[in-house]
Amino acid sequence: MMLSDVMEDYLKVIYQLQQGTDDRIKTSEIADELDVTSPTVTSMLEKLEDRGLIDREKYRGVTLTDEGETVALEIVRHHRLLEAYLTEHLDYDWSEVHDEADRLEHHISEDFEERVADALDEPDVDPHGSPIPNADLEPPERPDSDSVIEFEEGDAVVVEEVADHDPEILSYLADHGVEPGVELEILEVAPFGMVTARSNESDRSVSLPEHVAHHVRVARPAELEQ
Amino acid sequence: MMLSDVMEDYLKVIYQLQQGTDDRIKTSEIADELDVTSPTVTSMLEKLEDRGLIDREKYRGVTLTDEGETVALEIVRHHRLLEAYLTEHLDYDWSEVHDEADRLEHHISEDFEERVADALDEPDVDPHGSPIPNADLEPPERPDSDSVIEFEEGDAVVVEEVADHDPEILSYLADHGVEPGVELEILEVAPFGMVTARSNESDRSVSLPEHVAHHVRVARPAELEQ
DNA sequence: ACTCCGATTTAGAGTCGTCTAACCCTAAAT
DNA sequence: ATTTAGGGTTAGACGACTCTAAATCGGAGT
Numbered sequence: 001m002m003l004s005d006v007m008e009d010y011l012k013v014i015y016q017l018q019q020g021t022d023d024r025i026k027t028s029e030i031a032d033e034l035d036v037t038s039p040t041v042t043s044m045l046e047k048l049e050d051r052g053l054i055d056r057e058k059y060r061g062v063t064l065t066d067e068g069e070t071v072a073l074e075i076v077r078h079h080r081l082l083e084a085y086l087t088e089h090l091d092y093d094w095s096e097v098h099d100e101a102d103r104l105e106h107h108i109s110e111d112f113e114e115r116v117a118d119a120l121d122e123p124d125v126d127p128h129g130s131p132i133p134n135a136d137l138e139p140p141e142r143p144d145s146d147s148v149i150e151f152e153e154g155d156a157v158v159v160e161e162v163a164d165h166d167p168e169i170l171s172y173l174a175d176h177g178v179e180p181g182v183e184l185e186i187l188e189v190a191p192f193g194m195v196t197a198r199s200n201e202s203d204r205s206v207s208l209p210e211h212v213a214h215h216v217r218v219a220r221p222a223e224l225e226q
Numbered sequence: 227m228m229l230s231d232v233m234e235d236y237l238k239v240i241y242q243l244q245q246g247t248d249d250r251i252k253t254s255e256i257a258d259e260l261d262v263t264s265p266t267v268t269s270m271l272e273k274l275e276d277r278g279l280i281d282r283e284k285y286r287g288v289t290l291t292d293e294g295e296t297v298a299l300e301i302v303r304h305h306r307l308l309e310a311y312l313t314e315h316l317d318y319d320w321s322e323v324h325d326e327a328d329r330l331e332h333h334i335s336e337d338f339e340e341r342v343a344d345a346l347d348e349p350d351v352d353p354h355g356s357p358i359p360n361a362d363l364e365p366p367e368r369p370d371s372d373s374v375i376e377f378e379e380g381d382a383v384v385v386e387e388v389a390d391h392d393p394e395i396l397s398y399l400a401d402h403g404v405e406p407g408v409e410l411e412i413l414e415v416a417p418f419g420m421v422t423a424r425s426n427e428s429d430r431s432v433s434l435p436e437h438v439a440h441h442v443r444v445a446r447p448a449e450l451e452q
Numbered sequence: 453a454c455t456c457c458g459a460t461t462t463a464g465a466g467t468c469g470t471c472t473a474a475c476c477c478t479a480a481a482t
Numbered sequence: 483a484t485t486t487a488g489g490g491t492t493a494g495a496c497g498a499c500t501c502t503a504a505a506t507c508g509g510a511g512t
Contacts, residue, residue: 004469264460284461285508
């Protein structure tokens with residue numbers, strides 16, 4: 001299937017918006033994400049539907065077909081492998097890799113993908129802790145993490161994933177010891193969603209406004225599970 | 227200057243066709259190289275002229291302006307750095323790098339270019355022996371090599387550059403010991419252009435039909451110059 | 453100088469992805 | 483059941499890049 005970069009972008013965005021809900025994805029959500037107008041999205045959705053890549057109900061939004069999901073997973077795999085490679089081998093900081101991976105994700109060959117995966121020894125998460133789809137493009141299983149917002153004062157948690165792309169925010173988080181793998185003690189969850197926590201990394205407390213905290217996904221430490 | 231990938235491709239091709247001649251580059255040469263029709267080239271040349279990137283005389287072909295050349299050099303630098311990086315760090319063979327570099331050359335950031343150049347320690351040639359323009363994008367000085375066709379029986383020469391992109395031909399050449407750096411003894415130059423030589427690498431003789439030999443650029447060994 | 457042929461340009465049209473403006477549908481509130 | 487607010491779709495257009503067909507240029511050879 002020969003797809004344009006643009007079509008791939010639409011599929012990727014639909015895939016990502018679909019993560020964590022069963023809702024159909026709406027035209028305006030896609031438009032916001034891709035920074036185009038709604039009519040533009042509508043006309044592209046028609047094409048994607050013609051190609052059998054999405055399932056569309058007019059006025060009610062879309063979902064990916066299996067085929068569409070496979071394409072999306074391929075792009076996501078490219079993106080996350082690139083992020084991992086750039087941090088591992090080209091000295092990029094995790095705050096910088098997203099844009100570069102976005103540039104390149106549509107333009108690498110199967111061969112390149114494979115060599116990069118080899119060089120990294122088939123990693124299963126990218127530098128932000130997001131799962132990298134495997135080479136067979138099966139949907140990766142949903143990590144059992146929750147937004148840090150779900151927790152409360154006194155909880156001890158481990159950062160699993162920081163699902164944000166803004167370099168400024170990522171730099172801020174890294175500076176304050178919020179990265180995948182670090183342990184956080186929740187100090188306060190304000191009613192308007194701001195979370196304050198202490199990182200065992202920086203040993204300083206850090207406050208995360210709601211829109212940031214939302215992207216910080218954490219799990220209870222392993223020793224507390226059973 | 228915001229240029230499309232397509233425009234960059236035109237400039238790159240014009241640059242490469244311009245190497246080694248003072249002739250203006252003709253519409254049909256560009257059309258052949260890019261695999262588009264002549265009218266398509268004509269209309270793109272109008273746009274490039276409007277942008278001040280080429281100097282055009284209708285019916286007589288084009289040359290790059292300084293600005294156009296700078297853009298072309300940027301793309302060539304990207305291409306050749308990528309080729310070098312892929313062979314050096316991702317285990318590519320010199321016969322495989324061209325297509326991958328073509329895919330990526332328009333899509334890497336300045337930052338990426340710089341990091342790759344650093345990782346390679348600012349190389350000055352790519353795996354085919356072609357000069358990599360420096361970061362200031364000054365035109366690299368013309369290497370003092372000639373096509374192997376220019377030599378005659380008995381000459382000993384060193385391969386400087388193999389300016390071909392066909393993976394089959396490059397594999398063939400590598401298999402027969404024709405790569406940058408190896409010494410060749412010319413055994414015969416047939417009237418129809420075929421060159422037969424012995425490589426001190428493979429210690430076998432190899433015959434190069436004219437269109438291949440044309441791309442094998444060599445120099446007399448250093449110890450013979452003064 | 454003239455003719456002719458190959459190369460170039462002009463003319464006109466098609467595709468892709470985008471836009472704005474106008475119209476329409478759905479769901480929530482009355 | 484009706485209204486209405488807000489998002490979705492339709493219609494029509496545009497810019498970028500490409501094509502085919504037709505007209506035109508210019509150099510090579512008389």
